[in-house]
Amino acid sequence: MRRTIISPILSAVVMGLGQFINRQYLKGFSMLLLYILGLYYSMTNLGHALWGVITLGEKAQHLEKVGRINKMVHGDHSIFLLVQGLIVIFLIILFVVAYILNIRDAYRTAVEIEQGNTPNNFGQTLKKIGTKNFPLLIITPQLIFLFFFTILPLIFSLLIAFTDYSSPKHIPPANLVDWIGFSAFKDLFTLSTWAHTFYGVFAWTVAWAVLSTLSCFFGGFLIAVLLQQKGIIFKKFFRTVYMLPFAIPGFVSLLIMRNLFNTQFGPLTQYLNFFGIQGPPWLSDPTWAKGTILLVNFWLGFPISMLMITGILTTIPRDLYEAAEVDGASGFQKFRMITFPAVMFALTPIVIGQFAGNFNNFNVIYLMTNGNPVNSDYQFAGHTDILITWLYNLSINNGKYNFASVIGIMIFIILASFSIYNFRRTRFYREEETYQ
Structure with a gap:
């Protein structure tokens, strides 16, 4: 043999x-x-x-x-x-x-x-x-x-x-x-109290992820483009100042911001009261609380977008802009036809990743509001809770480990489906396949 x-x-x-x-x-x-x-x-x-x-x-x-x-x-x-x-x-x-x-x-x-x-x-x-x-x-x-x-x-x-x-x-x-x-899955979608909480928290989670991603990205985009314009003085100074929020540990900034926006004793409220203006309920009203954490997240997140976009803008050949000027293109047309496509080609996968990160942005929600204000219609969740903080409350604070696991599975399915689908549709992915 x-x-x-x-x-x-x-x-x-x-x-x-x-x-x-x-x-x-x-x-x-x-x-x-x-x-x-x-x-x-x-x-x-x-x-x-x-x-x-x-x-x-x-x-x-x-x-x-x-x-x-x-x-x-x-x-x-x-x-x-x-x-x-x-x-x-x-x-x-x-x-x-x-x-x-x-x-x-x-x-x-x-x-x-x-x-x-x-x-x-x-x-x-x-x-x-x-x-x-x-x-x-x-x-x-x-x-x-x-x-x-x-x-x-x-x-x-x-x-x-x-x-x-x-x-x-x-x-x-x-x-x-x-x-x-599958009893826990069934209860999450069929029991009125659990289903109401899930759909409410899920809707705010999607809104939070979309708004926080777009605000940070396009805010950083705007500042990066402005700092590239001729006639802007002290460019290095402005870039340094705008990078300071990114250089400070995030949890430190968030805790400071939480005290800064305190409804009763915060410096902003005290400053407005000094001029006879009633300070808004920054973190105690559902609508104001959501707007406040979006503002704080923007302050924390736009510097990294600005930095990445600045690097891409420096790689765009000046000949393209000069040729566009010869053809009579306006500033907006140059931005729409040259600047924006070049930046999006390189950064679309990163924007998708930022959306996934914001979808699970535990730190901002937990350290700023801890999910508050309280929502009496929800099961173990507040008005500003997103899915990941609700999962934390279910498991750590209330011992509902099986429901927390179900939420974790739902987060994975949603993010994996969204990220894979959108990444495969990007021009970056299609052109990479062409060159392989």
Whole structure:
């Protein structure tokens, strides 16, 4: 039987046997050792992991009377079982991937031998990993960390949406958590109180994301264009001043702004009162509060747009403007036909990213208003809450973890759909595909 057939078959039966047939003894021994450890770990942990993920426990913490004493008996912790089960399943998936790579390696080595080439020994293999496969070697630990600290929490959050994990009835270890399917999704859209809150918060979230993105972008655009005009003096000074909000830590600026716009004791209100003018309810009235946070976000966000657009404006050839002047184009026509298309071609993907960032702009809302003023018609949300701050209130402040997970899934679906759709329609994306 040909080596290219028997070697991968043996590696499929027992990890490392194909390497022994190919006379790669150290590699084969290493893989055989990995096979034994992986098989032992799978046999001892997979069953309990699957049981934990499927059942989420069977016995809650409770009191049992032992003689005349009530003794606390520790039960199953549903959340720990879910997390531990996911970790075990992931490690077993890694083992399966290594098993497949072992079969692939045995086949490739067998092909080299049949072609008359000498396969790499263990030392040469290590040298190859350190040279040719060095990028893969460096990125592998990062991918593992990415899973444990990014993908695993995302999967956990996704699964929580299909459970009844919420206080006070279903919080471990005193109570078990159960799978409830799509009940939380159904309640979010069918129960009047939850549906009213979701649609109201969602509408304001979209309005907030659109207005904050457009105001920062076009505000920065306007200032960048003005500073490029001839006759403007102290250009460097103005650029430096306009960049100061971006240079100061955002949370510091927001806390200062929150005090500045305080309805009763804020400096702005006191200043207006000094002249006999009644200060507006900056953060205590729903409409004024929304306008105020949009203003503050503009002050914080336009400098970065101004900086990027300034850089693009300096790359536009002056010959285009001179040719347009010869043809009798007005200033507005030059802006519409030359400046605006050049800037949008480069920055449209960034604007899409800014929209996604503003859609989840937790800091501005939380630090400025904390979602207030209170809205008595909403469930755990205020007038200025957006979806991400509502999610925070549901989970951290009120223990509605399953509903918070549902909101997180909805945010992901909305942003992913919007971003992918709009990015693929940009001229930047279409022209990039043309050149590939």
